[in-house]
Amino acid sequence: MPDRGGGPTGPRMRAGGPSRRSRTLLLTMAALALLAMVFVMFAGFWTDWLWYRSVDYSSVFRTTLWTKIGLFAVFGLVMAAAVGVNIWLAHRMRPPLSAMSLEQQSLDRYRMGIAPYKKWALLGVTALVGLIAGASAAGQWRTWLMWINGVPFGTEDPQFGKDVSFYAFDLPWYRFLLAFGFATVVLSLIAAALTHYLYGGLRLTSPGARATGAVTGHLSVLVGLFVALKAVAYWLDRYSLAVKSSDFKATGNWTGLRYVDANAYLPAKTILFFIAAICAVLFFATLWRRTWQLPVLGFGLMVLSAILIGGLYPAIVQKFQVEPNEQAKEAPYIKKNIDATRDAYGIDDAKVSDYEGKVSVDEAESAKLRDEAESTASLRLLDPNVVSPTFQQLQQVRGYYGFPDTLDVDRYKDGDGREQDTVIGLRELNINGIPERNWINDHFKYTHGYGAVAAKGTSTTRGGAPDFTESDLPSKGEFGKYEQRVYYGEKTEQYSIVGGPQKELDYSDDSGEKLYSYTGDSGVDLSGPVNRAAYAAAFSEPQILYSGAIGEGSRILYNRTPKDRVEAVAPWLTIDGDAYPAVVDGRIQWIVDAYTTSNGYPYASRTTLGDTTADSLTTGQREVVAQENRVNYIRNSVKATVDAYDGSVKLYQWDTKDPVLKTWMKAFPDTVEKKSAIGTELMEHLRYPQDLFKVQRELLTRYHVTNSAQFYSGSEVWQVPDDPTNKSGNSVPPYYLSMRMPDQDEQTFSLTTTFTPNRRDNLGAFMAVDADATSDGYGKIRILKLPSNTTVSGPQQVQSKFNSETAIANEINILQRGDSEIEYGNLLTVPLDGGLLYVEPVYVRGAGTNYPLLRKVLVSYGDETAFEDTLGEALDVVFGEKEPGAGETEPPPGEGEEGDTGDEGERDRPSDDPTVRQALEDAQEAIEAGEKALAEQDWTAYGKAQDDLRDALKRAADAEKAAREPEQGG
Secondary structure: OOOOOOOOOOOOOOOOOOOHHHHHHHHHHHHHHHHHHHHHHHHHHHHHHHHHHHOOOHHHHHHHHHHHHHHHHHHHHHHHHHHHHHHHHHHHOOOOOOOOOHHHHHHHHHHHHHHHHHHHHHHHHHHHHHHHHHHHHHOOHHHHHHHHHOOOOOOEOOOOOOEHHHHHHHHHHHHHHHHHHHHHHHHHHHHHHHHHHHOOOEOOOOOOOOEOHHHHHHHHHHHHHHHHHHHHHHHHHHHHHHHOEEOOOOOOOEEOOOHHHHHHHHHHHHHHHHHHHHHHHHHHHHHHHOOOHHHHHHHHHHHHHHHHHHHHHHHHHHHHHHHHHHHHHHHHHHHHHHHHHHHHOOOOOOEEEEOOOOOOOOHHHHHHHHHHHHHHEEOOOOOOOOOHHHHHHHHOOOOOEEOOOOOEEEEEEOOOOOEEEEEEEEOEEOHHHOOOOOHHHHHHHOOOEEOEEEEEEEEEEOOOOEEEEEEOOOOEEOOOOOEOEEOOOOOOOOOEEEOOOOOEEEEEEOOEEEEEOOOOOOOEEOOOHHHHHHHHHHOOOOHHHHOOOOOOOOEEEOOOOHHHHHHHHOOOOEEOOOOEEEEEOOEEEEEEEEEEEEOOOOOOOOEEHHHHOOOOOOOOOOOOEOOOOEEOEEEEEEEEEEEOOOOOEEEEEOOOOOHHHHHHHHHOOOOOEOHHHOOHHHHOOOEOOHHHHHHHHHHHHHHOOOOHHHHHHOOOOEEOOEOOOOOOOOEOOOEEEEEOOOOOOOOEEEEEEEEEEOOOOOOOEEEEEEOEOOOOOOOOEEEEEOOOOOOOOOHHHHHHHHHHOHHHHHHHHHHOOOOOEEEEOOOEEEEEOOEEEEEEEEEEEOOOOOOEEEEEEEEEEOOEEEEEOOHHHHHHHHOOOOOOOOOOOOOOOOOOOOOOOOEOOOOOOOOOOHHHHHHHHHHHHHHHHHHHHHHHOOHHHHHHHHHHHHHHHHHHHHHHHHHOOOOOOO
C-alpha cells in the first residue's frame, strides 16, 4: 500500500519503550489480577452453594441458578444474533464505490481504519449487547417461573372475562417479551443504519440516490417489525387497562378501568392495533415496491391517530360526558374496584357492626360494667415496646448479652394450665459488649446467646418490675427443660466459627466460665483448604485461611438472622417485619410470617408495603422485607420457623387456597411442607401477623364501604390515628391482647386497632381480628362502627384528657420529681357494653436508674377517668366503686428503692423489714458499682456488679413475699 503521508522515508530510529522484562512483569501482574478476580467470583458462587446445601435447600439454589443461566443464554444469544446478522447483512449489501463525494472521502478513512479489525469489531459489538440483554433477562427469573408454572385463580376479571392468573402471571411475561423485542429491533436498526452509512449504502448528501434498493428494503423490514411490535403493544394495552393505576377523586389511588377507559381508551387501542398492523404491512411491502412513500404515509397516519383517537378523544369524553355526571358514570366501575380490592386483600368477609358508643356510666349498671371489664379482656399492662431496658437491667446478667429494643407478645400456659399473655425476649449475644474485642473473641469464643426471658403481660411485681415466669441464667421457670443456646437471632449478624479446637464461652456463673463446643449440624465445614480459601475471599478475612483456631470439625455459621434465612431459602416470599421466638417442643423456634404478593390483580387498588406497614414503632427497626414494594394482592400463605440452635428452616403451607403459593410450590417442589405437618405445640404459638393486619386496616379506612355512592362521596372515610404516646407523628401500632368482642362468648387472643373519622379526632370505629391460630375464627375481622355523630373520644382526645386533668397532672408532677422521667405505655382500647374502655400503663424511670418501672395505670370510660396504682383500683374509680386516690401518689423509687419487687397489688411504701432495707441498700451499691465499671469499661467488675444486683433484688423479693402473699394486678 503506498504511503499516504508526506516526509522522508529513510531509516527510522526505534522509539524508546518498555523492556522485555518490564513487559513480562506487567503481563504477570495482569494475569495474577485476573486470576484473583476469577477466584473472588468463584468464591462467591461456591460459598453460596455450600450454604444452601448446609440448610438442605440446594434445590432452590439450583433452580434459580439454572433459570438465570437459561434466560441469560437464550436472550443474550438472540440479541447478539439479531444485531450481528443485521450488521453482517448491511456489510454484504454495501455498494461498489466509484465517484467519491466529500462525504465518502471522509468516511473512507474510517473504513480503512476498521478494515483489519472488522471481525473483532463485529464480535465485540454483538458480545456487548448480548451480555447486557442476557443480564437483563436473567433478572426476570421470577417472571419466567410464574409464567411457566402459573396456577389459575378461579376468578375472572369483570371486563374481559379472563382468569386473574392472566394478569398476575402471563401479562408480565408478555410485557417483558415485548420490551425485549423493541430493544432488539431498535438496536438492530441502529446498527444496520450505521453500517449502511459507513459503507456508502445510506448517504446524507448527493450525488446519487440517498439509499440503495437493498438498503431501503433492509431498513423497511426493521421499521416494519418495530411497527408490528407496536401493534402488539396496543393489543396488550387493552388488558393492561385492568391493572393500570391512576388518580381518582374517590380513592386517590385507583386501579382498573373507569368510564373513560372502557368507552374511549379501550376502543381507541383496538383501532390503533389495526392501524399499526396495516402500517407494518406497508413497510414490509417495500421489499417489492422499493419506495417509502406509502409506509411513511401510513406511519404518519398512525401517529396522528394515536394523538387524536388515543389522546384527544378520551379527553373529550372525560370532559363532556363523565365530569358533568361523574358519580353515575363511574358507579359500576367503583363497584368493581371495591369488590376486587376487598377480595385481593382478604377483607371481603370483614364483619362491620353498628356500635352504640356510650359516653356515660349509669350508676345502676356500674357494678355490672366493673365485672364485665375483667371478663371482657385480660388487659396487658406490660408494654413490650417500653420494658426492654427493664429486661436488660434485670436479666442481662452479662454485658455481652442483650435484648431487642422491642420485645414480643405471645401466649403461654401458667402453672394451672391457663393461657396467659406473655411478654418474651431472648438473651442474645451483643457483640459490642464483649470485654476484649479481637478476631478470636468476636468469632470463636463469644458465639451465642443464652435462654429466653418471659414475664406475665397482665401483672407486675409490687415495685412495678416485670413478674418473670422464665428468668435467670441458665433460665428456669414455667418453660421447663429446653435447648437454651441461641446461635441464630435478630441481633446475631456476625459470622461465628464453631466446633473446632477453639472452645466457646457457654455462659458464666459464680464458679467461673462454662465452655462449650457446638454439636449442631448447621454451618459449612471449614476443614478443607478450598472452603477456607473461599470463605477467606468471600468475607475478606485472610485469617480464615491460616488461623490455627480452625481445624477438624470447624464449621462457619452465617446468615444468622431469622428473616435473612427465610428470605434466602424462599426468595419469592415477602417477609413480615417481626419475627418472634417461641419455646416449642423443647427448642427455641423463631416464627416468621411470610406473604405471597402480586402487583397484577385486576381492579384491585395498590398499596405501598413500606409505607403502609410503618408505624410509631417501626422507624429504623422492623421493616417488611418485600420482593416488590407496590402490590395489590397479599396473602399470609406461609408460616416459617428457624431453630435458634441449629438454624434449620421449615416452611409450612398456611393458606391452602392461594394460587400464588401453589405456583411457587410448582416452581420449587418439596420446599414447602403441608399445613398438616405443623405440630400441636407450634400451632399454639402461631398468630395473625402484624404487617398483614396493618395493610388490611389501611385498606379498610375506605373499603369498609361497599356502596358506590357512599364510596364516591368519601363521607365514610376513616383514618388510622397517630400514636398519642409517641412524638414521631406516625400511626398507632396494632396491639395484641386477649379480649372478647360483643358477639363472642369468651376471650380470644386478638390483634386490635382503632379508626377515627377523616380529619377528626373522635373515635370512628374499633377493629379486631382473631389472632389465635388454634381458634375456629382465626383471621375473622370484626369492626365496630360508631355513629357519625358520636362523641366517644379517640386516642388523641383520651391522651389529652389524661394530660389536662388537674388531679392527674399533680400526681404526674410528683412522679417526675428530681431526675425521674415519665414514659407512657401502649394505650389499649377495648369495647365494653356499648362503650370503649381505654387503659394506659404509666412507667417511671427513677433517679439513678435507666430502666422504666410500672407505677400507675390510667383508665378512661366515657366521661370518667382514673389514675391509680393498679388496674383494679382504676376500674373501681371509673365505675364508681371507689373514690379517686388523688394526692396519695408516692414519689418514684429513689436511691436504693428502684429494685423493690413485691407483687403489683397495692403499691405500699417500702417495707420496714430490716432484711428488705439491707437488700435495697445492697442493690443501690451494686448499681453504683456497675455504673462506675461501665464508665471505666471494666467488664469483669460490671458482670460482678450485675450479679450482686440480682442477688440483692432476689433477697428483697423473698423477704417481701415472706411478709405478704403476692396479689395479682387488677
